[in-house]
Amino acid sequence: MTRVSTVLVDPVVVGEYLIVHAGLAITRLDVEEAEKTLALFAEIAARYQDAGVALHPRLS
Amino acid sequence: MRYIRAFRDGATAAALAKRIAAAADPAREYHLMEFCGGHTHAIFHYGVENFLPPNVRLVHGPGCPVCVLATPRLDAAITLAERPNVTLLSYGDMLRVPAAKGRNLLKARAQGADVRMVYSALEAVAVATVNPDRQVVFFAIGFETTTPATAHLILEAQRLGLHNLTVYCNHVVTPAALKSILDAPAVRQWESVRIDGFIGPSHVSAVIGSLPYEAFAAAYAKPVVIAGFEPLDVMQAVDMLVRQLNEGRASVENQFTRGVTRDGNRTAQALIAEVFELRPDFEWRGLGSLANGGVAIKAKYAAFDAERRFAVETIASRENAACQCPSIIRGVKKPMDCSIFGTVCTPRNPIGSCMVSAEGVCAAYYKYRRRELATTGEP
Numbered sequence: 496m497t498r499v500s501t502v503l504v505d506p507v508v509v510g511e512y513l514i515v516h517a518g519l520a521i522t523r524l525d526v527e528e529a530e531k532t533l534a535l536f537a538e539i540a541a542r543y544q545d546a547g548v549a550l551h552p553r554l555s
Numbered sequence: 556m557r558y559i560r561a562f563r564d565g566a567t568a569a570a571l572a573k574r575i576a577a578a579a580d581p582a583r584e585y586h587l588m589e590f591c592g593g594h595t596h597a598i599f600h601y602g603v604e605n606f607l608p609p610n611v612r613l614v615h616g617p618g619c620p621v622c623v624l625a626t627p628r629l630d631a632a633i634t635l636a637e638r639p640n641v642t643l644l645s646y647g648d649m650l651r652v653p654a655a656k657g658r659n660l661l662k663a664r665a666q667g668a669d670v671r672m673v674y675s676a677l678e679a680v681a682v683a684t685v686n687p688d689r690q691v692v693f694f695a696i697g698f699e700t701t702t703p704a705t706a707h708l709i710l711e712a713q714r715l716g717l718h719n720l721t722v723y724c725n726h727v728v729t730p731a732a733l734k735s736i737l738d739a740p741a742v743r744q745w746e747s748v749r750i751d752g753f754i755g756p757s758h759v760s761a762v763i764g765s766l767p768y769e770a771f772a773a774a775y776a777k778p779v780v781i782a783g784f785e786p787l788d789v790m791q792a793v794d795m796l797v798r799q800l801n802e803g804r805a806s807v808e809n810q811f812t813r814g815v816t817r818d819g820n821r822t823a824q825a826l827i828a829e830v831f832e833l834r835p836d837f838e839w840r841g842l843g844s845l846a847n848g849g850v851a852i853k854a855k856y857a858a859f860d861a862e863r864r865f866a867v868e869t870i871a872s873r874e875n876a877a878c879q880c881p882s883i884i885r886g887v888k889k890p891m892d893c894s895i896f897g898t899v900c901t902p903r904n905p906i907g908s909c910m911v912s913a914e915g916v917c918a919a920y921y922k923y924r925r926r927e928l929a930t931t932g933e934p
Contacts (some may be wrong), residue, residue: 500677502707503823512558514761514814517646517697518675519704522820528619529558529813536567536787543570546577 558813562785563601571790572606577795585611586749587796588886590733591756592619592914599919601786611793612778614750614886617732617842618759619914620697621648623882625838627869628725629654632694635659635723635865636668644679644687645694646701647672648912653905654870676704680711683720692861693722700758702726703823703849706830709852709859721861724852727837729759730767731847736885737775748886751797753790755781757811764819768807776805783811831858840908841881880907883916890920897921 497518501507506521512524579585589595595615598604600676606612617623633654636643643660649916650660664670669689673679676693695705705722712720733753743839755768760781768779778799782792787895792810799806830853837849844871861867874881878900879893890896890909900906909915913922 497674498677499703500707501677503703503820503826514758516700516758517704518677521703521708521758521823522814524558525813526558532791532810532813533561536561536564536571536791540564540567540570541575543573543577544566544899546570546573 558783562783562787564787567787568601568606568790571787571794575606575611575790575794575797576608578794578801579608579611580606580801581610583610584749584751585797585800586614586751587612587793588614588616588736588750588752589752589753589754589760589782589789590616590618590729592622593757593880593910594754594782594789595916596642596913596921597621597784597786597789599923600817602923603786603789606790607793611797613754613793614748615884615916615919616736616753616886617839617884618698618729618756619884619912619916620701620727621646621652621907621912622880622908622915623727623839624652624696624725624908626654626872627838627842627870629660630658630872631867631869632723633658633660633663633668635692635861635867636663636670637666638865640688640690641865642669642671642682642689642691643694644673644682644691646670646696647674649694649912651905652908653875654913676701676708677711679708679720680715680717683712683714683717687719687902689719690721690864692865693720693727695722696725698727698729698756698759699762699823699827703762703820703826706826708763709830709856710826712859713856718858721864722852723857723861723867724830724850727839727849728833728847729763729835730771730795731845732839732842733768733771734775735842735845735848737777750777750886751800752778752780752805754792754796754828755779755807757781757783757788757814760809760811760815760819762820762823765807765815765817766819772805772807778805778808778917780808781811781815783814784790792859829853841884873904878907880909882919883907883909890917897925 515519831850882888909917
């Protein structure tokens with residue numbers, strides 16, 4: 496088990512996500528922003544899935 | 556894992572690869588430096604470079620905490636650890652970094668020095684408390700990600716009256732380093748390295764925010780995109796940089812919005828400002844002396860400063876002449892250009908600091924691309 500100090504992000508409530516670096520939570524993970532980024536990824540995935548873009552030979 | 560695994564999805568990576576390939580102008584080249592060793596690690600671990608068109612190149616930067624600690628300061632830490640009454644606490648990565656004359660902290664420990672590995676700076680409180688007759692020294696290294704923890708440790712030591720606990724402070728500063736990369740006389744030879752834009756660090760920026768990069772991006776006309784540590788984060792940042800360069804812009808953009816704000820973590824910044832002050836200049840391994848390149852403990856916390864308590868001396872030393880780490884962390888050379896890479900210098904027996912930590916460029920090449928290099932002979 497790892498002990499993590501929350502001194503930089505207090506007060507913390509159960510259910511929140513924290514970004515931890517060397518034993519200290521350095522910031523709170525913003526769930527709303529994470530979902531926005533993932534929604535953008537889903538949009539990109541849908542748009543480029545069948546796009547006829549030639550990738551580098553290594554990838555095709 | 557909810558917000559980790561989703562940022563490693565292969566199908567999305569393929570789509571992002573296509574989006575980058577569609578945006579990249581085949582008539583030009585894009586040389587993008589990832590400053591941070593955390594990104595270097597992610598790029599190699601997930602093979603991000605294989606997803607990029609050949610004219611979009613990643614230049615690996617100096618942001619590996621153990622790689623840039625100047626050798627004389629590591630020598631001084633070893634000398635400190637060898638004092639009979641001192642217990643030296645260090646992050647694990649630091650233990651095997653080669654110092655002068657082939658020494659390192661692990662060997663010092665084998666010879667009887669009391670060197671202990673810690674995961675967090677705050678563990679020093681417990682060690683100092685249960686060993687009141689030992690002088691406990693925390694060997695503090697790293698960028699703004701670990702600096703707040705050290706500041707907190709010093710304030711805790713004061714609050715608890717731990718008079719046997721001191722800090723040997725070697726913290727370095729990211730914006731100063733970025734600036735120096737592009738303008739210090741010592742790095743003019745960087746002109747042989749082209750850098751069109753920067754992938755900005757994630758955890759450092761979580762602390763300092765995106766604001767400190769704005770003056771830099773404007774003054775040097777280089778775009779900066781702060782990115783998270785997962786492979787899709789890096790790829791999206793590359794896409795954003797390619798688009799900025801196509802449009803002739805040089806702005807600070809934030810891909811890692813889930814962890815970084817413009818202002819950063821104010822509590823952490825206040826802690827740093829309370830305990831530390833900028834050094835006029837600070838020596839970096841491989842980069843030379845950088846103006847405002849590091850921080851020192853303020854005079855009001857002198858009681859917790861190992862440099863003052865033990866009158867630590869740093870003595871200039873010579874690096875192994877064959878080691879190319881200085882050129883490698885500046886992006887001038889690749890590990891394969893080094894005659895001792897993978898033969899004399901390996902992760903088991905590192906000669907240069909880049910071969911030690913998972914964030915070091917040589918260690919990453921050795922772990923992930925050595926076989927490929929052996930078969931094709933190409934980078």
